[in-house]
Amino acid sequence: MNKELSKRYQLYNSLFLNLYYQESNHVGHLLPLLKRYAREEIAAEKNPTEIINSFWEANASIIGKSKIDFMFHVIQYVERQIVLFDSLEDSISPQELSDQEVSSIKDIFTKFDSQGHQADLMDKLNQFKVRIVLTAHPTQFYRPPVLNIISRLRKQIAKNKLEEIDLLLHQLGLTSLVNAKNPTPIEEAKNIIHICRYAYYDAMGDFYYSLQKQYPQLDNPALVSLGFWPCGDRDGNPFVTYQTTREVIDQLRMTLMKCYYNELKTLISKLTFKEIESSLQALLGKLYQAMFHADQRVDYSEILETLQSAEKTLIEKYESLYLTDLQKLMAKVKVFKNHFASLDIRQDHSGHVQTVEYLLQKAGLITETISELSEEAQIELLTQGSVPIPKELDGDPIVNDTIQNIAQLGALQQANGEAGCHRYIISNSEDIFSVLYVLGLMRWITQKEELSFDIIPLFETMQGMAACQEIMDRLLGIEAYKAHVDRRQKRQTMMLGFSDGTKDGGYLKANWEIFRSKEKLTAVCRKHEIAAIFFDGRGGPPARGGGKTHNFYAALGPGISHEEIQMTIQGQTITSTYGTPEKFKFNAEQMITSGLKGSIRQEEARLSAEERALLEELSELSYQKYTELKHQPQFLPYLEQMTTLKYYAQAHIGSRPNKRNADKKLTLKDLRAISYVGSWSQLKQNIPGYFGIGSAISRLKGRGKMDEIRKLYTSSAFFRTLIDNSMMSLTKCFFELTSYMKANEEFREFWIYLYEEYLLSKSMILELTGYSILMEKEEITRNSIQIREDIVLPLILIQNYALQQIQSNSDPENKELYEKLVIRSLYGNINASRNSA
Numbered sequence: 001m002n003k004e005l006s007k008r009y010q011l012y013n014s015l016f017l018n019l020y021y022q023e024s025n026h027v028g029h030l031l032p033l034l035k036r037y038a039r040e041e042i043a044a045e046k047n048p049t050e051i052i053n054s055f056w057e058a059n060a061s062i063i064g065k066s067k068i069d070f071m072f073h074v075i076q077y078v079e080r081q082i083v084l085f086d087s088l089e090d091s092i093s094p095q096e097l098s099d100q101e102v103s104s105i106k107d108i109f110t111k112f113d114s115q116g117h118q119a120d121l122m123d124k125l126n127q128f129k130v131r132i133v134l135t136a137h138p139t140q141f142y143r144p145p146v147l148n149i150i151s152r153l154r155k156q157i158a159k160n161k162l163e164e165i166d167l168l169l170h171q172l173g174l175t176s177l178v179n180a181k182n183p184t185p186i187e188e189a190k191n192i193i194h195i196c197r198y199a200y201y202d203a204m205g206d207f208y209y210s211l212q213k214q215y216p217q218l219d220n221p222a223l224v225s226l227g228f229w230p231c232g233d234r235d236g237n238p239f240v241t242y243q244t245t246r247e248v249i250d251q252l253r254m255t256l257m258k259c260y261y262n263e264l265k266t267l268i269s270k271l272t273f274k275e276i277e278s279s280l281q282a283l284l285g286k287l288y289q290a291m292f293h294a295d296q297r298v299d300y301s302e303i304l305e306t307l308q309s310a311e312k313t314l315i316e317k318y319e320s321l322y323l324t325d326l327q328k329l330m331a332k333v334k335v336f337k338n339h340f341a342s343l344d345i346r347q348d349h350s351g352h353v354q355t356v357e358y359l360l361q362k363a364g365l366i367t368e369t370i371s372e373l374s375e376e377a378q379i380e381l382l383t384q385g386s387v388p389i390p391k392e393l394d395g396d397p398i399v400n401d402t403i404q405n406i407a408q409l410g411a412l413q414q415a416n417g418e419a420g421c422h423r424y425i426i427s428n429s430e431d432i433f434s435v436l437y438v439l440g441l442m443r444w445i446t447q448k449e450e451l452s453f454d455i456i457p458l459f460e461t462m463q464g465m466a467a468c469q470e471i472m473d474r475l476l477g478i479e480a481y482k483a484h485v486d487r488r489q490k491r492q493t494m495m496l497g498f499s500d501g502t503k504d505g506g507y508l509k510a511n512w513e514i515f516r517s518k519e520k521l522t523a524v525c526r527k528h529e530i531a532a533i534f535f536d537g538r539g540g541p542p543a544r545g546g547g548k549t550h551n552f553y554a555a556l557g558p559g560i561s562h563e564e565i566q567m568t569i570q571g572q573t574i575t576s577t578y579g580t581p582e583k584f585k586f587n588a589e590q591m592i593t594s595g596l597k598g599s600i601r602q603e604e605a606r607l608s609a610e611e612r613a614l615l616e617e618l619s620e621l622s623y624q625k626y627t628e629l630k631h632q633p634q635f636l637p638y639l640e641q642m643t644t645l646k647y648y649a650q651a652h653i654g655s656r657p658n659k660r661n662a663d664k665k666l667t668l669k670d671l672r673a674i675s676y677v678g679s680w681s682q683l684k685q686n687i688p689g690y691f692g693i694g695s696a697i698s699r700l701k702g703r704g705k706m707d708e709i710r711k712l713y714t715s716s717a718f719f720r721t722l723i724d725n726s727m728m729s730l731t732k733c734f735f736e737l738t739s740y741m742k743a744n745e746e747f748r749e750f751w752i753y754l755y756e757e758y759l760l761s762k763s764m765i766l767e768l769t770g771y772s773i774l775m776e777k778e779e780i781t782r783n784s785i786q787i788r789e790d791i792v793l794p795l796i797l798i799q800n801y802a803l804q805q806i807q808s809n810s811d812p813e814n815k816e817l818y819e820k821l822v823i824r825s826l827y828g829n830i831n832a833s834r835n836s837a
Contacts (some may be wrong), residue, residue, distance in 0.1 A: 006787060009088055012157070016084060016169045017077070026062055027073045031794060033059075034074065038797050047740035048801040068817050071798045072824065078795040079828040080172050085791060086831070087150055089784065090579065091158040094586035099778040100551070103593040106214065117600060124599055126220045128564065130591045132578065133227030133535075134196075134341065135570040136188040142575070142831075144194045146177055151198070154580070178827055185240045189230035189248045193255050195574060196340055200226060201259045203581035205332030207588065212331065221334040224588045226341035227423075228252065229568070233346040234405075235427045236672070238397065242405040249343060249412050249421065250294040256340040257291035260303065263329050270322045276310045297415070300337040304330065339420030343412070346425040346458075347402065352437040355402040358395040359444065363387050378433065382440030383480035389445055406445045409453065418452055425495055425535075429457035430464045432474050439481060454488055456535065460497025462505045465513045468494070469520035476528040485530055493566070494521055495535040503673045506626030506692045507729075511722055512619040519559040532561040537568050550587075551724075553594040555717035558602035565591050605717060614705070614712055615719060621699050622692035625757070629691060630668060634750040641807065642747055643679040644799070645671075647823050682829055684737055684796060685754060689729025694761030697768060706767070713768055723765060727774045730762050731785055737800060744807075792832040799825035 017028035034055055041051045056067045063070050095102055109121055142150070149172050156164040183191070204224055212218050231248035234240040264287065268280050283306045289296040307330045314323055353370065360366045365387070366373060373381070381387070389407075393400040412421040424442075426434045438455050442448075459468045472494070475481050485492050496517060502510040518534055525532035538549060553565050569578060578584045598605070607615070629635060639645045668676075680687045697709060712719050735758055741751040762774065775782040802821035805811055811818070 005088060005092065006783075008157075009085055009787065012084055012088070012165060012169070013081060015162070015166050016080065016173075026064070027070065027077055030059060030062065031074060031077055034794050034797075035790070038793055042736050042797075045736075045739060047743075047804065048737070048797050049740075049804045051797060052801045068814065068821070071801070071821055074794050074798060075821070075824050075828060076173075078792060079177055079831075080169070081791050082788070082828055082832045083146075083150060083172060083177075084153070084169065085787065086576070087153040087157055090150075090154045090583070094583050097780055097784075099780045102590070103597070104589060105211065105593060105596070108593050108596045112600060121596060121600075122215065122217055124596060125215065125218060125223070125592075128220070128592065128595050128599075129222050129566075130224045130588060130595070131227050131342075131535075131564065131566040132224070132588070132591075133229060133344065133566065133568045134192050134574060135233065135568050136185065136192065136230035142177065142191075144191060146172075146175060147191075147194065147575075149175060151580075178824075185231045185237065185244050186247055186251070189228075189244075189251060192228070192230055192574065193251055193340075195579065196226065196252075197255050197259060199579060199581055200584055201256075201332065201336070201340075203584035204335055204588075205328060206581070207585045208335050209328045209331035221331075223592065225335070227566070227568075228341035228343045229346065232343045232421075234351075234401070235346050235348045241401050242408055245343070245345070245405055246408060246412065249415050252340045252343065252420070253297070253338055253416050254291050254294065256336055256338070257287050257298065259336075259340075260329070260333065261287040261291055263332070267322070267325055267329060270325060271310065271314070271318075273314075273318050275313050275317060279306055280310060282306075297338070300333055300417070304333050307333065337417055337419055339416040342419055342423070343416075343421045344423045344425055345405065345409075345421070346427060348427040349429060349434045349437070351398045351402055352426065352434075352441065354396060355399045355441060356437050358399045359387050359389065359403075359441075362390050379436065379478060382433075382436045382443075383478060386447075387440075387444045402441070403445060406441055409442075410446060413452060422452060423454045423456055423493065425456045425458055427458050427460065427497075428464065429459055429471070430461070430467060432471050432478075434471075435475055436478075436481070439484065450487060451484060454491075454493050455484075456493045456495050458495040458497055458537065459517060460495075460500040460504075460537065462509075462513065465496070465517045468517050469524055472521055472524045473527070476524065476530070482528065490530040491533050491563075492525055492530050493533040493535055495537055497537040500537075500673050502688050503668065503671070503676050506623055507689055507726060508693055508696065508722065509619045509623035509626065512615055515556075515560075515718065518556070518561070522559060522561045525561070531563050533564050533566065534561065535566040550590045550594040551717065551721040553591065554597045554601070555605050555721060556598050556602075557605035557607060557718075559606075562595060562599045562602075565595055607716060607718070610708075611712055611716055611719075614700075614708055615716075617700060618693075618696045618709070621696035625692035625695040629687075629753075629757075632750060632753070634747055636668065638747055638750055639676075639679060642683075642741060642744075642803070644682045644803070644822055644826060645675055645679040647819065647826060648675040648678065650819075650823050678830065681732070682796075682799065682826065684732065684734035685758070686729040686733050687754060690726040690761045691754075691757055693723075693726055694757055694759075694764045697764035698760055701764070701767075709768055710770075723768065724775075724778075726761070727765060727769075728781070728785070730758070730765070731774045731782060732789065733758055734789070734796075737796060740800075740804065788832045792829055795825050795828045795832075799829070 017031060037055055038051055041054070046054075052067070052071070056063070056070070060067075065073075089097060105125070109118065112118070112121060149168060153165065153168045153172070156168060204226070208221060208223065211223070228248075231240055231244045234245075261284065264280065264284050268277065268284060271277065271280060283298075283303065286296075286298045287303075290298045307326060311323070311326055311330065314320055314326060357366065357368075357370050360370065360373075361368070365381075370378065389403065393403060395403075409421065424438055426438055429435065435455050435457050439451070442451050442453065442455075457468075457471070459465050472492070476485065476492070496514045504510070505513060514536075518532075521534075522532045549567065556562065577587050677688050680689075697706075700706070700709060713723060714720075735755050738751065742748050744751075766772070766774070769776070771777075773782075775785075799822055802818040802825070805818045806815060806822070809815070
């Protein structure tokens with residue numbers, strides 16, 4: 001498959017490079033030469049400035065334009081080469097692109113048939129749920145017109161239609177890939193809704209229909225569902241307001257009505273039968289109004305009843321003609337109901353503190369801060385008391401919006417159903433009041449005791465995870481809160497943040513602490529006789545909980561609840577992992593099978609006391625090394641001065657600011673995990689994805705424990721997945737590119753410090769696994785990475801050239817142009833990695 005993919009890329013790329021675009025003659029012809037020259041010169045330890053200048057001098061007469069113009073045109077070509085390769089990979093069956101053992105639900109039932117697990121598996125399948133939560137985090141920037149080109153290109157490549165491919169490549173070359181300005185939250189939401197409409201609607205509905213046909217006992221429309229964060233997640237994004245939240249609720253529902261309308265219209269052209277046609281036409285008219293007018297709604301129960309009546313008549317009187325088409329639409333209505341995707345509300349705990357204090361000040365219950373009240377008094381007031389809400393709000397914008405948004409939650413549920421919006425997530429949860437403040441605000445503002453919302457703490461720092469067991473035990477010990485959870489089907493959802501956890505504690509420590517936190521939280525919930533539901537805040541790369549995620553869910557063991565799999569997907573992961581109907585069905589099924597395997601093989605995944613002790617040692621040693629890194633005096637200055645960190649905010653990728661507290665001095669705590677991880681990725685150093693692992697293994701090797709670590713790698717699927725994912729981060733490193741930093745007096749020693757840990761981590765992992773190269777057993781993924789890194793080489797060379805000019809200030813007149821080069825190069829580099837941030 002790799003050789004075939006590479007050959008097809010070379011064929012279509014040759015077509016692309018021979019196209020002439022406005023003012024870019026010869027760039028396509030020179031691009032392969034630049035790439036080859038760059039590889040040779042980097043190997044000869046030349047820096048980006050030397051390489052670009054010498055290539056320019058040798059080819060200036062052919063190029064016929066300024067050096068800076070030439071570099072911009074190179075970036076434009078490389079961006080589109082990446083789109084071409086993405087389309088090629090997307091045209092191939094996901095099964096053919098997988099290095100991992102691929103299991104279908106049918107495989108699981110077949111494998112465990114002889115072991116008497118059939119009934120248990122069917123029960124599990126009817127109860128199990130996978131929730132894929134789409135976020136608007138700024139690592140996905142293609143506009144809908146570009147997504148449409150990519151979709152058409154993928155289809156033509158699958159058919160090998162050269163003329164159509166050539167035409168689409170030309171169109172792609174003339175179409176802007178990037179936003180001219182930062183998208184608004186609603187624009188971000190519409191981009192994701194576009195993918196829901198054109199990929200997930202058919203994929204999810206058809207997937208559930210096919211499972212029902214295969215397993216008639218299946219009755220679980222929520223087996224795979226969508227969550228949605230754009231315009232609901234206001235943590236650190238002042239542009240998300242209660243108005244945009246309301247608008248996206250309507251957008252989700254109205255887009256779904258368009259999907260129902262279009263499918264029903266096609267169906268009516270087939271069901272031209274007297275006793276069916278009129279009722280379907282009446283429903284079609286209602287859907288038409290509902291898809292254009294926010295105040296015109298059709299409840300899913302009415303849609304389903306109409307379709308079920310038509311189904312009965314079709315079977316009894318019309319020989320079941322086109323019954324499959326009708327049942328596929330019914331399956332979609334059962335899955336999506338009124339809402340398409342369930343909107344989550346998220347806000348940082350600090351925003352709730354401000355809001356509670358504002359209301360208590362207005363009520364005359366405190367003078368300045370909540371600390372004036374004892375903990376007991378706070379709990380009583382939040383769970384039992386009432387506080388008046390001012391008719392005229394004159395607080396901070398966050399305070400006003402929090403009050404107005406909570407006030408409209410009932411209306412949001414009325415519009416899209418309770419399933420359409422029923423979760424409130426609190427970032428930076430580090431004590432019981434993170435949850436109780438939201439409970440109190442909901443009680444005071446809605447004046448209701450029985451709340452139809454799940455309140456979800458997000459534990460994302462080392463401090464939060466260390467305290468999570470005590471927090472939840474105390475919360476569930478409060479009678480009023482326990483009564484609330486009991487009314488919510490005795491289920492408590494808790495979110496764990498891989499991104500900020502890794503930023504805070506390093507890769508190995510964060511993943512081990514999240515594993516242990518899940519064990520502790522499961523034990524607490526079992527003690528209080530409720531179900532623990534875990535919601536994982538994952539990003540694209542291993543450093544943010546990404547990578548081969550389904551392997552983690554099959555390796556949890558008996559100490560962690562297996563009720564559901566819930567996780568965020570964002571940025572390129574939305575398109576690269578779930579962006580086509582085929583990919584969505586394949587990867588969703590892998591998540592389901594991981595859950596089924598995990599429930600059956602719990603004992604196999606159980607860690608022994610010795611294995612736990614070894615993981616604890618590795619985790620602690622890795623944490624010590626990562627903490628040492630964070631305390632290096634050059635750490636933050638290096639990020640600010642030598643990486644692309646400060647340019648993320650200027651890239652017009654997302655609506656959210658680059659860091660919390662944007663007006664303050666840079667601190668690691670305020671820095672967004674996306675820009676933090678992404679900046680290391682742009683530099684091809686990928687520090688958050690492995691740093692500390694090499695030192696930890698080396699230290700234990702020095703104590704004679706290497707054989708124990710090898711045994712752990714063999715026996716523990718959890719540890720093996722951690723190491724395998726870190727190999728992906730290491731594989732994407734290219735320290736040779738930035739070796740020019742050794743000439744920088746301020747950062748020379750720091751660069752060497754980073755490079756040495758990279759070399760040590762690579763060496764230790766190869767010794768541990770017995771591999772001769774990284775990702776030795778993942779040839780397909782490894783080769784895909786190599787092709788992508790080869791494509792993007794001219795782009796990252798130009799990016800580092802521009803960074804060098806800015807850092808040296810050798811050409812101040814063109815500083816603004818160099819900064820634009822850095823910003824433009826961000827886009828292609830992000831997409832080439834497919835899971836860089």
